Amino acid sequence: MSDIQYSGVRESKTGRINDLGTTGKEVEENFRKGCLKRADRSFAQGLQCQQINSMAALMSLEDSVFISHSPQGCVGCSIMAVDMYRVGQAHRGIKNIKNPRVMVTNIDQKSVVFGGEQKLRDSVKKAVERYNPKLAFIYASCASGIIGDDIDTIAGDLQQEYPDTLMVPIHCEGFKSKICASGFDAAFLAINKYILKKERVPKEVGLVNLFAPTTVSYADQKEMERMLSLIDGKANYIPFYSSLEKIRKIPAAQASTSICKVFADEFMKTLWEDYEIPYSHTVMPIGIRNTDKWYRGIAKVLGKEKEAEEIIAKEHERIEPLVAELKERLQGKRVFICGGTGRSFAAAALIDDFGMELVGLETPTYDEDAQTDIEYLNGIHENFIVDIANMQPFEQANLLSKLKPDAFIGVPEWAAKLGIPTTHVLDGKRPTMGYDGLLFLGNKIADQLQNPGFNVKLAQHVKLPYKDSWYQENAFKYIKGGN
Amino acid sequence: MSQIIENPRGGCVLAGINSVLGAIKRVCPVLHSGPGCCMQTTAAEQGQSGHKSSCFVSGVSLPSSNMLEKEVVFGGTEKLRTTIQGAIDIIDADAYFILTGCTAGIIGDDIVSVTQEFQDSGHEVYPIETPGFAGDSNLGYEIVWNTMIEQVIEENVPRDEKLVNIFGVVPYHDPFWSGTLEEIDRILSLLGLKVNTFFTKNQGIEDIKKCSGAALNIIVNPWLFNGPAKKFEQKFGVPSIRIPGLFIGATDTTKFIRTVAGVLNLDNKLVERVIELEEKYVYDYLSQAIGVVSWKRFAVVADASNAVGITRYLANDFSFTPVLVIISEPVFRPDDKERIIKQINDMEYAVPPKVVFTADQYEINQALLNEEKEITLLIGSSNDREVALEKDIQFILASFPMSERLIFNRTYAGYRGSLTFTEDLYDNL
Numbered sequence: 088m089s090d091i092q093y094s095g096v097r098e099s100k101t102g103r104i105n106d107l108g109t110t111g112k113e114v115e116e117n118f119r120k121g122c123l124k125r126a127d128r129s130f131a132q133g134l135q136c137q138q139i140n141s142m143a144a145l146m147s148l149e150d151s152v153f154i155s156h157s158p159q160g161c162v163g164c165s166i167m168a169v170d171m172y173r174v175g176q177a178h179r180g181i182k183n184i185k186n187p188r189v190m191v192t193n194i195d196q197k198s199v200v201f202g203g204e205q206k207l208r209d210s211v212k213k214a215v216e217r218y219n220p221k222l223a224f225i226y227a228s229c230a231s232g233i234i235g236d237d238i239d240t241i242a243g244d245l246q247q248e249y250p251d252t253l254m255v256p257i258h259c260e261g262f263k264s265k266i267c268a269s270g271f272d273a274a275f276l277a278i279n280k281y282i283l284k285k286e287r288v289p290k291e292v293g294l295v296n297l298f299a300p301t302t303v304s305y306a307d308q309k310e311m312e313r314m315l316s317l318i319d320g321k322a323n324y325i326p327f328y329s330s331l332e333k334i335r336k337i338p339a340a341q342a343s344t345s346i347c348k349v350f351a352d353e354f355m356k357t358l359w360e361d362y363e364i365p366y367s368h369t370v371m372p373i374g375i376r377n378t379d380k381w382y383r384g385i386a387k388v389l390g391k392e393k394e395a396e397e398i399i400a401k402e403h404e405r406i407e408p409l410v411a412e413l414k415e416r417l418q419g420k421r422v423f424i425c426g427g428t429g430r431s432f433a434a435a436a437l438i439d440d441f442g443m444e445l446v447g448l449e450t451p452t453y454d455e456d457a458q459t460d461i462e463y464l465n466g467i468h469e470n471f472i473v474d475i476a477n478m479q480p481f482e483q484a485n486l487l488s489k490l491k492p493d494a495f496i497g498v499p500e501w502a503a504k505l506g507i508p509t510t511h512v513l514d515g516k517r518p519t520m521g522y523d524g525l526l527f528l529g530n531k532i533a534d535q536l537q538n539p540g541f542n543v544k545l546a547q548h549v550k551l552p553y554k555d556s557w558y559q560e561n562a563f564k565y566i567k568g569g570n
Numbered sequence: 571m572s573q574i575i576e577n578p579r580g581g582c583v584l585a586g587i588n589s590v591l592g593a594i595k596r597v598c599p600v601l602h603s604g605p606g607c608c609m610q611t612t613a614a615e616q617g618q619s620g621h622k623s624s625c626f627v628s629g630v631s632l633p634s635s636n637m638l639e640k641e642v643v644f645g646g647t648e649k650l651r652t653t654i655q656g657a658i659d660i661i662d663a664d665a666y667f668i669l670t671g672c673t674a675g676i677i678g679d680d681i682v683s684v685t686q687e688f689q690d691s692g693h694e695v696y697p698i699e700t701p702g703f704a705g706d707s708n709l710g711y712e713i714v715w716n717t718m719i720e721q722v723i724e725e726n727v728p729r730d731e732k733l734v735n736i737f738g739v740v741p742y743h744d745p746f747w748s749g750t751l752e753e754i755d756r757i758l759s760l761l762g763l764k765v766n767t768f769f770t771k772n773q774g775i776e777d778i779k780k781c782s783g784a785a786l787n788i789i790v791n792p793w794l795f796n797g798p799a800k801k802f803e804q805k806f807g808v809p810s811i812r813i814p815g816l817f818i819g820a821t822d823t824t825k826f827i828r829t830v831a832g833v834l835n836l837d838n839k840l841v842e843r844v845i846e847l848e849e850k851y852v853y854d855y856l857s858q859a860i861g862v863v864s865w866k867r868f869a870v871v872a873d874a875s876n877a878v879g880i881t882r883y884l885a886n887d888f889s890f891t892p893v894l895v896i897i898s899e900p901v902f903r904p905d906d907k908e909r910i911i912k913q914i915n916d917m918e919y920a921v922p923p924k925v926v927f928t929a930d931q932y933e934i935n936q937a938l939l940n941e942e943k944e945i946t947l948l949i950g951s952s953n954d955r956e957v958a959l960e961k962d963i964q965f966i967l968a969s970f971p972m973s974e975r976l977i978f979n980r981t982y983a984g985y986r987g988s989l990t991f992t993e994d995l996y997d998n999l
Contacts, residue, residue, distance in 0.1 A: 130656020133608020133634040158703040160582030163614025170973050183959045193572035210574045229604040230672040261604040478630040557660040
């Protein structure tokens with residue numbers, strides 16, 4: 088048991104840093120020597136705040152209302168989760184597709200001066216009267232945090248008033264963290280505190296908590312569930328598209344694992360501490376190596392290593408000839424990768440399956456987990472640039488123009504305008520996970536490389552917003568401190 | 571004054587300001603705000619507007635001071651200073667606008683003084699002090715134009731009697747904005763006018779600076795742009811006329827042309843020739859598909875301007891039966907509400923529909939579900955599809971927010987847009 092309760096702010100973990108321009112070799116060595124220090128950018132582009140992640144993580148839960156104690160703009164990004172929820176219902180064969188019930192308290196000038204607590208009470212009251220939900224999630228915002236509205240106390244009062252709706256306040260004030268994944272932790276901390284409450288429930292043999300963020304497609308969910316079922320695991324798929332009942336089942340599980348590396352990783356530790364549920368925290372199951380690793384991880388916890396090895400061998404036999412064909416098309420191509428923590432490293436391992444060469448990697452944070460991945464990548468790839476950045480397209484554009492990779496994997500918008508063939512690994516509507524996901528992605532990359540006409544022509548007509556002089560500068564010019 | 575809203579349509583005032591500026595060529599907003607405001611504000615408007623977003627800078631490409639705990643406690647002006655400097659150094663923009671997030675607004679950072687330092691050294695940088703919590707994205711549209719009137723538009727520009735400015739069509743908050751502006755431009759150009767749309771045909775900050783030389787401001791919206799129009803007239807002497815709702819189809823578009831022509835004393839022969847040719851163009855097509863689109867009793871959920879346009883076209887020009895119109899944006903002033911209702915009540919033949927004002931999704935759903943008269947067609951936003959599915963009726967996604975279709979230059983406005991709208995009405999079920 089840890090003595091200090093984790094705050095939910097990812098920066099609070101020692102050794103984790105956010106802003107750095109370096110190389111694979113250099114960062115591995117400096118991390119080992121303990122030389123990496125926190126830095127900052129004196130000029131930066133927009134980040135993703137943690138409130139976005141707290142909302143997205145839960146927005147597909149059944150019988151729930153989502154109350155954002157904020158001005159209207161803070162539910163802007165919820166449209167992405169709303170869209171995924173609607174599409175997710177369509178994929179699951181639901182005909183009458185519903186909207187999630189999102190309420191915004193609409194903090195305004197008056198609230199800023201006199202406090203917005205009454206607006207929050209009124210919002211919850213409205214939501215309960217309208218929907219009689221089982222769950223009411225109450226999200227903090229920068230504004231509610233700074234004006235000092237006490238969402239915990241209000242939630243407590245309202246809990247007395249409305250005993251049939253579980254009130255779950257979530258402390259996801261944007262200014263508290265630079266790492267948006269903190270928002271996942273804030274959501275899980277609240278789930279543990281207000282729903283699970285450290286109460287023990289009878290165990291269910293074979294039940295596995297399978298944590299998945301909204302960006303995992305239904306096809307991927309089915310594939311992960313199928314793989315678990317082959318080693319006698321029954322997935323409790325949460326929180327995407329789940330329910331209060333499924334959340335309440337979390338402590339009954341025999342084991343936990345996650346589809347995303349930075350999703351529920353801290354929560355799985357808490358589940359071990361509070362409910363003694365063992366867990367596997369490995370990698371995102373994309374590509375042969377990572378899928379093997381992910382599968383072995385959970386099989387070990389379930390004591391099904393032998394069975395897993397048999398399945399892995401069989402899958403390899405099936406997949407490897409198909410991958411060999413792709414490898415012929417992709418061997419030796421130089422790649423730049425940009426993505427979230429989980430997907431960027433997963434993609435980096437994936438390109439090894441195809442024999443591609445890594446020239447640059449952009450990922451939001453660096454920590455012990457990243458070190459493990461970098462050690463592995465340094466073993467395969469000669470030399471590559473590492474940009475520890477949450478997007479920062481201006482740095483990316485600068486690096487891409489210098490490195491001139493053959494292919495780009497990640498958010499395509501900027502690389503496409505430079506004429507580079509692009510493939511996105513984040514496709515929440517189509518299959519990307521597991522052994523077969525590899526083929527889908529591989530074909531996508533190979534076809535883009537063969538037929539890059541759209542991006543090539545786009546680059547002839549459209550220019551990124553940066554001055555020509557910027558491309559001559561050091562890409563990491565604005566990173567201050569850290570050395 | 572902001573109400574509690576379920577499933578709000580669009581973002582805060584910051585979101586509105588950001589998106590309107592994003593629609594102007596080579597203009598760079600710089601956000602002095604929390605770490606999520608760039609994504610949130612872009613997603614709230616551009617992200618729900620048919621999947622088209624500003625090509626220059628939007629979302630995580632926007633320069634931002636990303637205010638964290640340190641700035642909340644100690645102030646963020648130094649961070650703002652280095653952010654503006656960086657933006658000027660690397661982003662190839664014609665003008666930079668410094669926007670205020672809630673955090674900066676609440677702690678009271680003095681963005682005007684910081685901006686002044688850059689203005690003093692010759693950079694085109696303008697502060698906008700309105701913080702996110704001050705209102706919604708419609709207000710953002712007006713704030714941008716107030717800023718332009720106060721800080722950007724030049725005085726003593728020679729009058730051009732053929733030049734008109736178009737206001738009231740809000741970029742991104744109206745998913746059809748660019749197609750609509752293009753159709754308005756096309757029609758007015760046929761009359762020999764020069765048209766400032768500001769957001770299409772590569773117009774930019776230079777066109778805005780000189781727009782005080784226009785002969786007339788044309789506001790295509792039943793209620794927006796009231797304050798800016800007054801300021802515009804006071805400062806630059808340019809009068810405004812209000813077209814109280816988008817014109818869709820031959821009847822209202824012709825009325826629009828005659829109104830503008832009357833105010834500007836345009837050559838009557840030219841005007842009538844344009845009207846004749848354009849109406850003929852529309853009816854040549856309509857006459858080729860008679861009885862193809864089945865008769866409907868319809869409800870509309872949309873912003874006031876589009877709701878007026880859609881309702882009037884379907885009822886007056888297409889002989890569908892209007893049942894219920896829900897104005898799904900907050901409208902507070904009673905005379906604005908009256909003006910909107912008047913447009914919807916003023917039917918040529920049809921019995922006027924019921925009009926409801928609410929921006930709250932639950933109330934919208936209830937109004938649709940509890941309507942006693944039969945509804946067989948619903949025209950609304952992505953948020954309104956749920957009710958259409960529940961009622962098992964035809965649904966057309968035609969208002970903001972719009973997530974399930976990609977929109978480039980499509981419009982339902984004007985003569986040509988009405989044909990596109992009619993195409994979309996076709997339902998072979």
